Amino acid sequence: MTDQVPYALRRVRLPEHPILYTVDQVAVILSLSIEQTRHRIAFTGRELGGSRRMKAINISEPGDKPEWRVSERELKLWLARHGWKIE
Numbered sequence: 032m033t034d035q036v037p038y039a040l041r042r043v044r045l046p047e048h049p050i051l052y053t054v055d056q057v058a059v060i061l062s063l064s065i066e067q068t069r070h071r072i073a074f075t076g077r078e079l080g081g082s083r084r085m086k087a088i089n090i091s092e093p094g095d096k097p098e099w100r101v102s103e104r105e106l107k108l109w110l111a112r113h114g115w116k117i118e
């Protein structure tokens with residue numbers, strides 16, 4: 032029955048757990064280069080970030096290559112602080 036509902040009227044439920052974005056994904060969301068995006072991120076554990084920078088955490092195992100992620104909450108807070116509207 033739901034196959035007959037037009038796509039525009041379908042609803043989807045997003046996951047309730049926090050989403051972690053890669054630096055590449057944040058760059059796409061902000062329409063910036065990866066380098067420009069890196070200047071807007073404070074990499075936790077590597078540098079002290081100012082309050083104007085979004086915070087990224089390293090989710091890799093100790094000794095492995097860092098895998099930096101920005102939480103959905105952190106991204107939304109940063110966007111709101113910088114005048115972006117979230118749709």
